[in-house]
Structures are given as structure tokens and as C-alpha cells.
Amino acid sequence: MKQFLDDNFLLQSKTAEELYHDFAKDMPIIDYHNHLSPEQIANDHQFDNITQVWLNGDHYKWRAMRANGINEYFITGAASDWEKFEKWAETIPYTMRNPLYHWAHLELQRYFGIFDLLSPLTAKKIWDECNAKLQTKSYSVQGLLAKMQVKVLCTTDDPLDSLEFHQILKNSDCSTQVLPAFRPDKAMNSDDLIGLNEYIDKLEILCELSINDYDNYLFALKSRHDFFAENGASVSDHGLENIYSENFTELEVRHIFKKIRHKEPLSEKENLQFKSAMLFQFALWNHEKGWVQQFHLGALRNNNDRLFQSIGPDAGFDSIGDSLQAQALARFLNKLDSQNKLAKTILYNLNPAHNEVMAAMIGNYQDGTVAGKLQWGSAWWFLDQKDGMTRQINALSNMGLLSRFIGMLTDSRSFLSYPRHEYFRRLLCDIFGNDVENGELPFDKEWLGKLIQDICYNNAKEYFKF
Template identity: 70%
Template sequence: MKAFLDDNFLLQNKTAEKLYHDYAKSLPIIDYHNHLIPDQVANNKQFDNITQVWLYGDHYKWRAMRTNGVSEKFITGNTTDFEKFEKWAETVPYTLRNPLYHWTHLELQRYFGITDLLSKKTAKSIYDESLAKLQTPEYAVHGLLNKMNVEVICTTDDPIDNLEYHQQFKSSPSVGFKMLPAFRPDKAMDSDNITVFNSYIDKLATVVNKEISDLQTYLDALKSRHDYFAENGCKVSDHGLNSIDAEDFTFEQVAAIFQKIRKGASIEAKESKIFKSAMLIWFAQWDHEKGWVQQYHLGALRNNNTRMLKQLGPDTGWDSIGDYSQAQALSKFLNKLDSEDKLAKTIIYNLNPADNEIIATMVGNFNDGSVAGKVQFGSAWWFLDQKDGMTKQINALSNMGLLSRMVGMLTDSRSFLSFPRHEYFRRLICNLFGEDVENGELPNDIEWIGKIVQDISYYNAKNYFNFSS
């Protein structure tokens, strides 16, 4: 019987062990999509305790605690940090076979060298041991990222963000990694709530110091922010969508819809879809113009619990997988851009595993040979970010595309302790290749397969995003 979380965790054969330890393990990390807070990076935040760095904002853990019967006061309430940690510790033994059990103990090992299993019994000793380390300079944010051999992180930033912390970080002495912004304009096209959307437009007008009176001045304002992000090192955009909107439109149609929005008049569902469709196309054209990589996260059904949404706000653990129709609109959207020769390098992530084969085949329609892996099936995301979900995504891509050209893993996380997810992904990749070799399904060419493993783990992303330029 193998020991839990030993050096060969997830590696089920000798070939997998060799691939991981000799080829994948020591490579740097390029984390091209996360939700880390830029000012915490720029100011090298020193967290007071493990609760602050581990539980604040982590709705994965919050959902598990609620399911385990933990009162909200110990999750997002005003109880002490140790009380919150203790309730998480009591929950962990009940997370067996949930990926949180693996993440939790990987993170305790990799960052703190703690090999004890977290439970109510060990909560105090683990809290105290981590507390002592978190008080040292090596455990401030820069140290945590360097400990994981992080080379690049891309945060997620709204067009109206001033990027002051990115500027501060860039002007500071080198700390061993880069922090770059990512352009996330979801709020700039969210016409579902007219009052909220108008408030956003007013904020944008203040940021650019120009009146936004019609669609053209709105686009000019957003384009100036897109340019501003580029000036500050941005090379990627990102969209979090239920599904792609791809309605036909004319500029005049969209201009008329925008005027209705600015007057506070309600718009029909069809008009909202037309507006979103146009904005997606224009954003994508700007991305292509600058040579950015555009990312689309599709399929989340957000804010299901309206009572708790009102109490706690969004991104607090009330989202799930949606069952939206994806193929037809996505095809139309990508085809429109491709037919105009304005399709940027693109990554599509899906949240519904039923869509794996749809996305895996869709991206192949628009890989035109101009760039290796130009249109990518992105890594398993959110609820699929676990052993089974990752394996299914990898297998779908392997069967219907080129896994060898995949740009690898990301954290998509708000936590500075989440970077062992890259290790987890790399171990799974090595194990899958190892199994195929030992089953005689792939040749025993360790040098070549090792190169492919290294490419997926690191080099494909390094070449694809070109963050070094």
C-alpha cells in the first residue's frame, strides 16, 4: 500500500515517476489566469495567520464547510481567525474524495513542510506552526510565490482599474517573477441590469475624463483603456460568460440600443444579446490588433441562491455548472473573426464536462497553421479542476486535437497557497503518459515524451504568451 501524498503521489508506474521527477517537477510556473489581489503582490503582504492567506475569499472551502453544517459566522462572519480555521480543520476529514482533501494537504506540505493530517485534533498545532512561519519575511507574498518557482502571474483586472499596483510592482526591485494585468471587460458589456450598467459607464467616463454620450464615445473610452492596459504590459484578455453571444448586428442597431440604455429605458432580451454580441466582436478585434491572447470561460450558472447573494454578494460560493448550448454561437463567433482575419490566439474553457468534446473539436476548426495551438481547449476549470475533471479534459483533447500543444495549467485562484495545482496537473500528465508507455500504447521513448511533458507543463505557455517581450 502506498503512503498518502508521498513523492510518487498520483504516479502509478515507474515511467510516470521518471517523467515527473526528471522532466516536469523543477520547471517554473507561468500562471496566466488567476484572481490574486495586485496590491498584496506589490506591497509584499505579510499575512497574520493561515486563515487570512488560506480561507479568506476561498469559496471552494466555504461550500464544503456549509455542506458539513458549519454556521456562516465561522465562514464569512466575525468570529476569530482561529475559530474559522478550527471549523475548517473539523471539516477536512469529511472531504475525503473531494479535491479539497488533496489540495489542503499538498499546500500544507509544500509551503509549510507540515505532513500531519488536518483535523480538529491537529488544528491548534498546525495553526501555531504555520503562524510562526508566516511571521518571517520568507513567508510574505513574494516568498510564497518564489517558493513555488513562479515566473509569471496574470491578475484579472477591470477596464476601469488604474493598475497602480502593477506600476508600483514593475518599478520595484526585481523579486524573481513578473506580475501582469489581464483585461476583463465583463462589466463593460453587461446590459442585463440597466441601472448597474449605467453606473459603470459613468465610472468609465470619470476614469477617461470624457463625456460618454453615444456608442462611439463609449467605444473610444474602452479602447483607450485597452491601450492603457497594453502600455502596462497586458498581453491577455479574459471573459467570464454563460455562453458566447453571436447575433448579427449593425453599428446603427447597437448605437440605438446604447441610447436606450443611457436613457434608462428597458431593453428586450434580444437587444441585450445583440449588444453583447457586438461588444465581444469589438473586444476580440482589439485583442487581435495587439497580438493578445483572448480567453473565454464558458458555462457557469452564477448566483443561484438569491437570499445569500443579497447577504454576502457575488463570488461567495453560490455558483454551479450550467447547461447552456455552446456549439453554434461559438462557431459563428470564431468564424466571423476568422473570416475577417481578426482571430487572435484564443483559449476556450468550459465548465460543463458534457461540452468537452464540443470544445475539443471546435478549436480544431480554427487552427490554421499560422501558430502552433493558436486556438486552445483550456485546462479543466473550477468545478472540473480535480483528478477526474482534468483527466477527462486531457483525454478529450488528446483524442480530438493535440495535447502536445496545450499551454498547460493555471490556478484561477484568489489564494497565494494554490500553486501546487500546477504540480497536481503535471503529475496527472506524467501518469497518463506513463500508463500508455507501460501498456505498450506509446513507444518507450522517454527523451521525446519527456520533452512533450515539459512543453505542456511550461514551454508551450512560454512561447504562446511571449510574456518575456
């Protein structure tokens, strides 16, 4: 019987152990998509206790606590930080076979050197030990990033953001390079005409420009895209249920924008045309600047109206959508490619039924100019676990070049999430190791080690030019 979370956790063969310990284990991290706070990084924030850094904002844990019958008062409510931690400790033994059980204990081990299992019996001891360490300088936000060897991270930022904290970080001695990423979803959300008009009004003030027509809107947004580039951005991102690729003319979109500014209801077709026009325009700017664009597809968001009204978004009420992706995605990518305006692109799917769809889709638009120009991103959100990662790696291996894959990212709001990279790397080495042990791959240790280090770090470094 193997010991829980020992040095060879998830490594089922001697070859896998060699590959992980000799090549993968000590590679640094490029985290090219996350939701970390640039303000907390710039201020080198020191958390008061483990709840603040571990539970606040982590909707993965919140969902588990709700499923365990924990009252919302102890999750997002007014309970004390200790009471919330106590309820998480009460929940964690019930998360066995959920990835949270692995992640939580990896995080306790890697950051705090705590090998006790979290439970109501150990909660107070772990609380005290973590909190004592969190008061030391090496456990500040920048210290936590340095501990995990995070060399580069890209936050997720709205076009209206001032990027003041990125500017502070650029001139600091932070060992992690922190870059903004352009996330303009609110600028194209014509589902909510009131919200969109409020957004345009803020853009008017920021750009000191009257925005009553579509051309001025594009001019203002382009100025923000340029501003992001001036402040180090080279990555954009969208979180969409589907790619939008409805046919449109400039005349039609200009008319639709006037309706938006007059708060006149749009038809379903007009709504899709506006979103399609905006998405296409963002993609053109990305190509113009040589950026990498990311599309996170397939989330069905804010499903619980009652709790959404009281708690808000990103609180654990999202799920996997089952809408079709392939045809619209092909139209969108093909339109850009036919004009030779397709930037380096990363696609992520949330529905595992679309794994092979995405793995096959990227092959349509590889053009020989860049190794792995089109990427199918790592297993995302609900798929970010042992089975999901393994299935993504296998599907990509079968239909593309795993060796050119840019590897793992956290997509997290927590500074304690970086052991997910270790989790991915262990699974990657185990897959290669099993193939060698089964005689399906030759044991060319140096070449396999190179491929693994490329997937863990080098490919992303080259792809993003960080």
C-alpha cells in the same frame, strides 16, 4: 499499500515516476489566469495567520464547510480567525474523495513542511506552526510565489482599474513578473441597466469624456485597452454563461446604446445584440494588439438569492450551467476568422458534457500560423480535479494535439494554490506513463520528457511570449 501523499502520489507506474521526477517536477510556473491581489503582491503583504492566506476568499472551502453544517458565522461571518480555522479543521476529515482533501494536505506539505493530517486533534499544532512561519520574510506574498517558482502571473483586472500596483511591481525587484489582464464583462452587462450606467459614468470621469453615444463609448473603452497594453497587458478574459453572436448592425447598436443611457428597457434581442457587438469589438482590439483572449463559458452564477444578498458574489453560490454552447461559439469564431481577425484564443468549459465540443471546436480555426493558436483550456473550476483533468487531457489527446497544450493555471484567489500545478503534472505524467507501460506509446524518454516539459511550461512561454 502506498503511503498517503508520498513522493509518487498519483504515479501508478515506474515510467510515470521517471517522467515526473526527471522532467516535470522542477519546472517553473506560468500562471496566465488567476484572481490574486496585485495590491498584496506589490506591498509584499505578510499575513498574520493561516486563515487569512488560506481561507479568506476561498469559496471552494466555504462550500465544503456549509455542506458540513458549519454556520456562516464561522465561514464569512464575524468569528475570529482561529475559530474559522478550527471549523475548517473540523470539516477537512469529511472532505475525503473531494479534491480539497488532496489540495489542503499538499499545501501544508509544500509550503509549510507539515505532513500531519489536519483534524480537530492537530488543528492547534498546525495553526501555531503555520503562523510562526508566516511571520518570516520568506513567507511574505512574494516569498510564497518565489517558493513555487512562479515566473509570470496574470491578474484579472477591470478596464477602470488604475493598474497602480502593476506599475509599482514593474519597477520592483519582485522575482515574479506580474501582468494585468483585461476583463471588461461589466462594460457589456446590459442585463443590469442601472449598474451599466453607473459603470459608464465612472468611465466618463476617468476618460474626461462625455459618453452619450456608442462611438464615444468605444473610444473610451479603446483608450483603456490601450492603457492596459502600455502597462504590460497582452491577455484578456471574459467570464460568460454563453458566447454572444447575435447578428447586429452598427445603426442598431447605436440606437440600443441610446436606450441604455436613457435607462429604457431593452428587448431580449436588443440585449443580445449589444452584448454581441461589444464582445466582437473587444476581440477586434485583441487581434489588433496580438493579445491572447480567454473565454470562460458555462457558469451559472449567484444562484442563492438569500445568501447573495447578504454575502455578495464569488462566495460559493455558483454552479455548472447546462446551456448549449456550440452554435453561438462557432458563429463568433467564424465571423472573426472570416475577416482574418481571430486572435490567439483559449476556450474553457464548465460543463463536462461540452468537453468534446470544445476539443473539436478549436480544430476548426487552427490556421497554421501559430502552433496551437486555438486552445482548449485546462479543466476549470468544478472540473479542476483528478477526474476532470484526466478527462480534459484525454479528450484533447483524442481530438487535437496534447503536445501543443499550454497546460495548467490556478484561477485562484489564494497564494497557497500553486500545488494544483503539481497535481496536474503528476496526472499528466501518469497518463503518459500508463500508455508506455501498456505498449501504446514508445518509451523514447527524452522526447516524452520534452513534451511533458513543454506542456508544463515551455508551450505557455512561447504562446504568450512572456
